[in-house]
Amino acid sequence: xIVLTQSPGTLSLSPGERAxxxxxxxQSLSSSYLGWYQQKPGRAPRLxxxxxxxxxxxxxxxxxxxxxxxxxxxxISRLEPEDFAVYYCQQFGSSKWTFGxxxxxxxx
Amino acid sequence: QVxxxxxxxxxxxxxxxxxxxxxxxxxxxxSGYYWGWIRQPPGKGLEWIGSIYHSGSPYYNxxxxxxxxxxxxxxxxxxxxxxxxxxxxxxxxxxxxxxxVVATYWGQGTLVTVSx
Numbered sequence: 001x002i003v004l005t006q007s008p009g010t011l012s013l014s015p016g017e018r019a020x021x022x023x024x025x026x027q028s029l030s031s032s033y034l035g036w037y038q039q040k041p042g043r044a045p046r047l048x049x050x051x052x053x054x055x056x057x058x059x060x061x062x063x064x065x066x067x068x069x070x071x072x073x074x075x076i077s078r079l080e081p082e083d084f085a086v087y088y089c090q091q092f093g094s095s096k097w098t099f100g101x102x103x104x105x106x107x108x
Numbered sequence: 109q110v111x112x113x114x115x116x117x118x119x120x121x122x123x124x125x126x127x128x129x130x131x132x133x134x135x136x137x138x139s140g141y142y143w144g145w146i147r148q149p150p151g152k153g154l155e156w157i158g159s160i161y162h163s164g165s166p167y168y169n170x171x172x173x174x175x176x177x178x179x180x181x182x183x184x185x186x187x188x189x190x191x192x193x194x195x196x197x198x199x200x201x202x203x204x205x206x207x208x209v210v211a212t213y214w215g216q217g218t219l220v221t222v223s224x
Contacts, residue, residue, distance in 0.1 A: 001170065035210035037154075044203055044214035045154065056212065088154055092209045095167040097144075097156035 002026055004089050006100035012108040019076040021103045023089035028069045033092040036065055036074045039102075040085045048087075049074065079105070110134045112204050112215035120198075120222050126191040130204030130215060131184075137162045138182040144207035145178060145189045147200040148217075155200075159207045160187060194222045 003026040013019055023034070031052035037045035047056040049065035052072055062077040076083055084107050089100040116128035130143070137143060144159030158168035158178045166178040177190040191198060199222045205211035 033209050037211075039154075044217050045211070046214075047210055047212050050210045050212075090154075090156075090210065096169070097159070097207070099154040099156065102153045 001096060002029060002091055002093055002098055004091055004098055004100035006087075006089060006103045008103060009101075010104045010106060012106050013079055014108045015079050015081055017079050019074075019079055019083070019105055021074040021076075021087055021105075023067075023072040023074070023100050025070045025072070025091060029091050029093055031068050031072075034065075034067070034072055035090045035092075037088045037090065038083075038085050039088065045088060076105075110206060110213045112206065112213055114202060114204050114215045114218040116218065116220070118219060118221060120194055120220060121224050122195055122222055123193055126189070126194050126198060126220055126222075128189045128202055128204070128218065128220070129186050130188070131186050132206075133185070135206075136182075137180060137185050137187065142207045143180065143187045144205055144211070146203045146205060146211070148203070149197075149200045157189065157191075157202075196222050198222050 005024045007022045034052040036049040039045040048059050053065045064075045066073050086102045086104045088102050111133045113131045120126045142159045142161050145157040160166035160178045168176050175192045180187045201217040201219050203217045204215045206213040
């Protein structure tokens with residue numbers, strides 16, 4: 001089973017700053033099978049990125065994904081007030097899913 | 109627009125079976141895609157439970173496999189989750205979603221508490 005480790009656990013930033021979130025896999029995986037989600041309190045997760053770098057429908061272009069192999073990154077170029085939330089990476093492989101433990105982006 | 113809605117008891121006794129149903133609207137399950145369940149204990153992260161294709165075999169999280177059953181009823185455009193022998197550790201918000209490689213559509217989630 002592939003384990004996803006996200007870092008940092010918490011990111012304290014101000015609106016307008018750049019956020020860089022990391023997701024590291026315990027073994028190499030296909031970029032096609034890596035996604036990122038945003039979750040706000042009391043809400044279901046929302047798909048942001050699929051295929052490691054493709055934005056889902058309606059996602060602003062300040063969100064971007066990159067990476068390959070075992071190292072993947074979600075970047076928020078300029079934080080808007082509504083971007084403060086928890087972010088999860090997720091992989092699909094061998095008919096199994098796993099999630100990272102999440103990174104909380106909080107207001108500094 | 110694809111919409112999913114979970115339904116089922118919000119309180120289950122320890123050792124009993126948790127049963128939830130997800131009703132899909134705006135898309136016919138029999139048209140394709142995988143359909144799955146994900147849960148989130150209070151204050152914790154997301155855990156995939158399992159997924160099923162409309163006409164295929166389900167596949168499950170290894171850690172829950174012995175207790176989980178996911179099934180599909182295409183006539184009602186629904187899919188269901190059964191989790192047996194529940195304990196307090198199964199207390200969580202349970203989400204249904206259209207899965208596959210990623211989950212594009214999610215239900216709003218339903219809190220299930222395991223308590224006597």
